[in-house]
Amino acid sequence: MQPNDVHAAWLPPEAFRAIGSRRTLVCGEGTLVDTVRAEVARACARYGGSVDRPPPRPASADRPAAGASYDLVLALVPAALLPVAAAAVDVGYRRRHGSGALGEEGFLLARHAEVTVVLAEAPAGLLYGLFHLVRLGESAFGLTRPTELHRPATRLRMLDHWDNVDVHPVMGQVERGYAGRSIFWRDGARRADLTRVGPYGRLLAACGVNAIAVNNVNVHATEARLLTDRLGDVAAIADLLRPYGVRVHLSVSFAAPVTLGGLPTADPLDDGVRAWWAEATRQVYETIPDFGGYLVKADSEGQPGPFGYGRSHADGANVLADALAPFGGVVRWRAFVYNHRQDWRDRSTDRARAAYDHFTPLDGRFRDNVILQVKHGPIDFQPREPVSPVLAAMPDTRLAVEFQVTQEYTGQQRHVCYLAPWWSEVLGYAPWGDDGPTVADVAAGGGLVGVSNVGDDPFWTGHPLAQANLYAFGRLAWDPRLDPVAVLDEWIGLTFAGSAPDASGIVRRTLHGIMDDSWRTYERYTAPLGVGFMVRPGDHYGPDVDGYEYSPWGTYHFADRDGVGVDRTRASGTGFTGQYPQPWRDVYESVERCPDELLLFFHHVPYGHRLHSGSTVIQHIYDTHFAGVEQVTAMRRRWEQLAGVVDAGLHARVRERLDEQVRCAEEWRDQVNAYFFRKSGVPDARGRRIP
Amino acid sequence: MQPNDVHAAWLPPEAFRAIGSRRTLVCGEGTLVDTVRAEVARACARYGGSVDRPPPRPASADRPAAGASYDLVLALVPAALLPVAAAAVDVGYRRRHGSGALGEEGFLLARHAEVTVVLAEAPAGLLYGLFHLVRLGESAFGLTRPTELHRPATRLRMLDHWDNVDVHPVMGQVERGYAGRSIFWRDGARRADLTRVGPYGRLLAACGVNAIAVNNVNVHATEARLLTDRLGDVAAIADLLRPYGVRVHLSVSFAAPVTLGGLPTADPLDDGVRAWWAEATRQVYETIPDFGGYLVKADSEGQPGPFGYGRSHADGANVLADALAPFGGVVRWRAFVYNHRQDWRDRSTDRARAAYDHFTPLDGRFRDNVILQVKHGPIDFQPREPVSPVLAAMPDTRLAVEFQVTQEYTGQQRHVCYLAPWWSEVLGYAPWGDDGPTVADVAAGGGLVGVSNVGDDPFWTGHPLAQANLYAFGRLAWDPRLDPVAVLDEWIGLTFAGSAPDASGIVRRTLHGIMDDSWRTYERYTAPLGVGFMVRPGDHYGPDVDGYEYSPWGTYHFADRDGVGVDRTRASGTGFTGQYPQPWRDVYESVERCPDELLLFFHHVPYGHRLHSGSTVIQHIYDTHFAGVEQVTAMRRRWEQLAGVVDAGLHARVRERLDEQVRCAEEWRDQVNAYFFRKSGVPDARGRRIP
Structure with missing residues (x-):
């Protein structure tokens, strides 16, 4: 990496070696198929392979385009013909998958007669299939492979x-950005130079993200106007993201009918207000036909909302939803109200109670295209919180789970803190007990949303290793059951594909050693036992x-x-435990049964209270804080082993941040212990x- | 007071009634005498009196201009003739005052044959004499008055x-401003509208202040250029202040030879640097002949200084002093280095040790026109600190004492906190014991400096009652022995001269009730027993x-x-007590003898330690915090008695601030007590x- 260059993140040219050195056929038309074709062509230009369009006579179901002359076929197939096409390459398909459709984004991967085949019903599926091949590398072309069907767990996988x-x-x-300035905006206007936007969309597509909101949930005066006279700026961004299947959403101000429209009220039940939103939304879709929808932070931390008019949040969300419905858009309404x-x-x-108290009475009162966006915990993105009980309390509302990829409370991209194990715990949490659905199941109908950690920093995320959080967020949004360590392994393989040959495995070994447990290490040297916010x-x-x-x-x-x-x-106490269903309402209620890591979130205990671990609370505080610093010191020592192995600029940047992490962890240890x-x-x- | 008007502070028209209704003769020439004449004329225009110039034949010593046809004579008299002139109006003068000169700013006030006479050697003295008459009001024209000689205790009485x-x-x-924006600067440039500057100078003259520094001691890039290409902006301000005898000083950056001059170094012993300062200073005096001098914060909180070149603060100060000496300017060098x-x-x-440790080794090494400016306490303008030991440790250095009129740590002009009793304690402190000199004596050679609390707020100081701090600062700088309660009484009498007749004394009684003890009240509800900084x-x-x-x-x-x-x-402990001379080094050292109010500044004691007051430390904390809030609540109640008595706008402003003071005092009480x-x-x- 040269100075002033932008880091390739998980798409260095070397990651495309397996594809670029082969003969590929891409069948299909449309923007996203063109993107697939261009990606393959770029790889071939570097590695000597070839990419063809199908012959003039179109491929048919009983005569798939895959021929002996190709190593790889990526083909768009009409939904009705998919089972037939699949059967042609893999007789086991129907037995395993029935006639299940791949949908808008799914794809099928098979290996047959020395040809690797990716089939999709819709162009986005082909694009996701291509990036899946990139992740697989040479193994996509191994002797045999079982047929795989990939569909995302949820439709909305987005970054705010x-x-x-x-x-x-x-x-x-x-806001809460730790990676330079915005890649979209600068000093009151759209950036003249938007060259980071296209490559950003490409990175997102390669990890499975399909939407972004382009402005802060706290909508100030200028930002509000993105909805109206500054809509062209949003369209320009949408144009650059469209080739990667990434749609734009917009954070809007609930007060817009007043501040932008000049109406005397923003009352959601006022006819003029309804008409204003309908017309504003119509113009948005006229300008951006594939616009995704609105995001609203209302009656929260000073933002305007329906409370100001004596209306409920359902009333507030529904007026926007009605405006968006004709165009297929959604309104995401944040439950972060306290x-x-x-x-x-x-x-x-008790702030922890607030979202539940505000929103559960409204269950069933939201339109179908309203998604209630719920922070994963009841407080605010702490390194440890219980799962928000709202996620188990609104069966008749579409719910999205919100994670914070930007490390506001987890080291601000100056600390290594690989967050996927934390998100994975949350997604795997079963609110009704082990036999019931998980948070991931609940979120399937709404989506997974992350607060972006990206800026115009050359490494995208300030701390180069924080790229892994962005990558893992996308991967878990696509498939919440993925093992976070395996996802990290994918990320390492891709990102460092261009490093000196890792025959000895030193890069993988070192990075796993540093990152696998880094979230728990961060937890150790910060606020103890789930109490948070120190x-x-x-x-x-x-x-x-x-x-x-x-x-x-x-x-x-x-x-x-x-x-x-x-x-x-x-x-x-405050009764918050009662917001959970069984078994958790009793587990959390009991000072004996409550998990150690959440003990101080739910209970006030003496310093001599003995944990399940056998330690007292006070000794646990001392021990974990000493241990946390020792682990960070070990991280820094480990990182030195990669000097000369990974890119020098990247190595220096991480080293500088690890120095700061050691300093800061010592400060945490000493202040918490002294206190x-x-x-x-x-x-x-x-x-x-x-x- | 009308909306958008500027409040008259302590110079409402009514304060000039006694002068304006009489026949006055003003003898003398010059800018400041013209100011005196204009002041009297303005008063006469309102109240029907008259003001004359002397007759063509000049007054002589044995035939003073005072004649039966005047009630008041203000006359400039050559120094050599002063005793004679004085004797002519008061035979007792020579006996009481010998031939002592009045100097640049002193004046003599006498009453003889039904004529009130003010004599001065220099025009500034006449101006101060005039404002003294304003303070006296009708009593200046009473039946008999002893002759009074007034000279300021120190030459430099200034606001930074x-x-x-x-x-x-x-x-x-x-910076640390709580009264709107600057009356000088706005958004990167000199204000187009400087109409507040002249009236400000007038208010300063009327309380005895004779100099200001026009920019922050933290000198950023633009501010540094006031010394060179933006000097015209300073000159414009100087022109407006000159009629009131107020000189301008400038905060400069020690790095100016590099940042402005393009030199490779700012080393104070470098010949090029010396020449640069000399030439820059020559140009300053060419533009502003009565320029006062420089103020420097060096090697402090990130500001550049001589340490960067391995030089001492004496080296640093002296290079500026040498540049200023030919023109009579001074350099004020801040001792706030830690x-x-x-x-x-x-x-x-121990931060408390820092100024002493840095500066006392340099005693005697500063040029005569260097003034070392020392914060009154060893830390930073807390509501209670011991007096800085530096003030007793540098006999061969000119020392100025720095107070903070702006209420950074004393309620930020949202709380009533009349600071003069605090300053008076400091000025009366006798570092070598009761028989020795006081801080005021030490500062006589250097000056008294206050950090200004003024902005473009209509009331000048945000909180209308904070005007009293500005007024009292000037009065104490002129005469540190004044009783702070008497000064407050002066201020009340002047400021509320235009209120509804105060025959019942309700304004005086109420304001004394609110303000006299307000500093101690503030102390009660904030950090206890001198420990500070909570x-x-x-x-x-x-x-x-x-x-x-x-x-x-x-x-x-x-x-x-x-x-x-x-x-x-x-x-x-840290040994800081050893920086004091006897008796204080032993008084502070002893946990038994240390004054209660400074106990926690000097000693770590158990909560059960018994104070001289008889209370334990912990019970003292509880008691003072409950009492402090009760006193603030009483303040608010008292203030309501002035509704309809004082100006409605002023009353509303104070009421709003008292509400906030009650809220904040309760917060202090509860946090400190809970802690x-x-x-x-x-x-x-x-x-x-x-x-």
Whole structure:
């Protein structure tokens, strides 16, 4: 990588070697098929292979285009003919998959008579199939392969960009952005140079993401106008993303009928307001026919919403949904509504309860094209929280789960923190017990949404290893059952395909050693046992144990000289445990049964309370904080083994960040340990120095 | 007061009634005498009096211009003739004052044969004499008055404006400004509208201030250029202030020879650097002949300084002093130098020691026109600190004392906090014991400097009652022995001269009730017993007990479950007590003798430690915090008595701020009490609710 170059992330040219060195036939027409053809052609230009269009006589079902003269066939096949076409390459297909359709994005991969075949009903499926081949590399062309059918677990797999058009006086160009400035906006306008957008769409397609929102959920004055007189800027971005099957969504202001339309009200039940949204939306689709939909943060942290007119969030969401319905668009309505002017003295109010209390009474009252977007935990993207009970409480509402790919609370892309194991735990959580559906099942009808961690940084994500979070988010959105370590292995293989030959496996071994457990390491040296939010107010980086303890934000730990934690039980606390179905409502309620890692989220316990691990709470705090720093120090030592093996610029960038991570982890360790030692007076059982 | 008007502060027209209704003769020539004449004329136009110039034949010593036809004579008299002139009006003069000169700014006030006479040697003296008459009002024309000789205690009585030319991304237009924007600068340039500057100079003259620095001590890129290509902007301000005897000073960047001059170094011993400063300064005086001098914050909180070249602060200050000396200018060099990247784990480093450790070795090495500007306390403008030991440790250096009129740490002009009692305590402090000189004596050779609290707010200072701090600063700078309550009484009398007749004394009684003790009230509800700095980091408003506890800023309280406070003794602490001369080095060293109000500044003690007051430390914390809030609530109640008595706009503004003060004081009370209750576990002896 040269200075000023943009890093290729998980699509370096070398990742296309297996495809580019072969003879390929691509059958089908349309924008996305052209993209497939161009990708193969680019690879062939480098590695000597070839790519053909089908012969003039079209391929038919009983005479697939795959011929002896090709190593690889990527073919668009009409849905009705798919079983026949599949059978032609794999007699076992029908038995295993019945007549199930591949749908808009699925594909079928088979290997037959020394030809690798990818079939899809729709162009997007062919594109996803191509990138699947890229991941497989040479193994796609091995002697035998079972036939695979790939369909995404959910339709909506998207990234929300919290990018501002105007530089916000506090939050900057990208709210909670740690990767440079926005690739879309700069200083109040669309960037003149949008050259990062196309390659970004390509990276997204290669990991399975199919939509983005181009502006911050906090919609300020200039950003609101993207809906109307600045819509051309959104269209320009949509044009660049369309070849990769990525649709654009827009964060809109609920007050737009007033602020943009000049109406006297934004009351969702007002006819003029309904008409305004309908007409604004019609114009959006006239300009961007494949526009995805709206995203709304309403009545939250100062944003306007239906409460201002005495209306419910269902009323609010439905007026937008009705405007979008004729065009197939969706409105995503965030469930992140709580009182951010809480009185810390009032222990009966519990921010964790808020989303459930606000939204579950509205279950069944939202239109079909409303998706309620729920943060995965009840608070706010902490490194450890229970799963939001809202996800188990709204059977008649489409629910999307929101993750934070940008590392606001997980080291801000200065710390290595591979988040996929955390997301995987959440997606695999079974709210009704082991035999019931999982969070991933619940989200299938709504979608998976991540807050983007991308900016105009040469490495896209500031910390080069934070690319893995972006990649893994897409992969888990496509298939939540994937093993996060296997996904990381994919990412390593692709990203470092261009490094010095990894015959010894040193790159894989080292990166797994650094990253596999990095989220748990981060958890160890930060807030203990699920209590959360011991971060510096405002920027949320680094420790400040009491930073939010007396604040209006509703994020407390209640540590005193005797103990620590938040009593959220029904018996003696805020009653939050009652928002869960069985078995969790009783598991969390019980100080004995509650999992250690969430103990202080649900219970206030004495420092001497003994965990399932056998340790006391106070000794656990000391031990994990010492261990966390030791693990980060080991990460830094490991990384030195890759000097001279991986790209020098990338190596230097990661080294610099690891230095900061060590410094910051020590700061966390010392502040948390000193804080609890000063409060509890309990010395470390192992006699280590606590400042 | 009408909307959009600017409040008259302590110079409402009614304050000139006594002068304006009389026949006045003004003798003398020059800009400042013209100002005096114009002031009297303006008053006469309103109240029917008259003002004359002297008759063609000049007044002589044995035939003073005062005649039976005038009630008031203000006369400039040559120094040599002063005793004679004085004797002519008051035979007792020589006996009481000898032949002592009045100097540049002094004046003599006498009453003789029903004529009030003000004599001065220099025009500024006449101006100050005039404003003294304004303060006296009718009593200046009473039956008999003893002759009074007034001379300022120190030559330099100035305000430093921490105003930025560019809006700073964090600090804004005015750093630590709580009164709107700058009256000088706006959005990167000089304000087009400078109409506030002249009236500001008039207010300053009327309280005794004779100089201001027009830009922030933190000199950013644009501000640095005020010294060179933007000097015209400074000259424009100087022109508006000159009629009131107020000189301008400039904060300069030590790096200016590099950043503005293009030199390769700013090394103060480099000949090219010396020549650059000399030439830049020559041009300043060519443009502004009465320019006052430079102010430098060097090697402090990121500002450049001589340390970067391996030179001492004396070397650094002297190069500027040499450039200024030919023109009579001074360089003020701030002693606010400390390590702001301290490790909180390191208890041996003590920020309180820093200024002494840095500067006392340099005593005697500064040029005569260098003034070392020392913050009054060793930390940073807290509501309670000991006096800086630097003030007792540099006998061969001119020292100025720096106060903070802007209420950064004392309620940010949202809280009533009349600071003069605090400044008065500092100025009256006798570092060598009761028989020795005071801080005021030490500062006589250097000056008194305040950080301005003024902006373009209609009330000048945001909180209307904060005007009293500005007024009192000037009055104490002129005469540090004044009683702060008497100064407040002056201020009330002047400021509310135009209110409904105060025959019942309700305005005076109410404002004294609110303001006299307001600093101690503020102290009660904030950080206890001198420990300081329990404020929210960054903006420094409101409580955050641990806000700086684990920070690099060197401002800690070390509270644990057993006790609180900073051990600064020689016996077991940082040794800071050793920076004081006797008797204080032993008084502060002793936990028994140390004054209660500074106990936690000097000692770490158990919560059960008994104060001289008889209370324990923990009970003192509870009691003062409950009492402080009660007192603020009483303030608000008192203020309601002035509804309909004082100007409605002013009344509303103060009411709104008192509401906020009550809210914030309750927040302080509850956070501090909850913090220490959680830590100590000691219940309130009086059983009040601690959240």
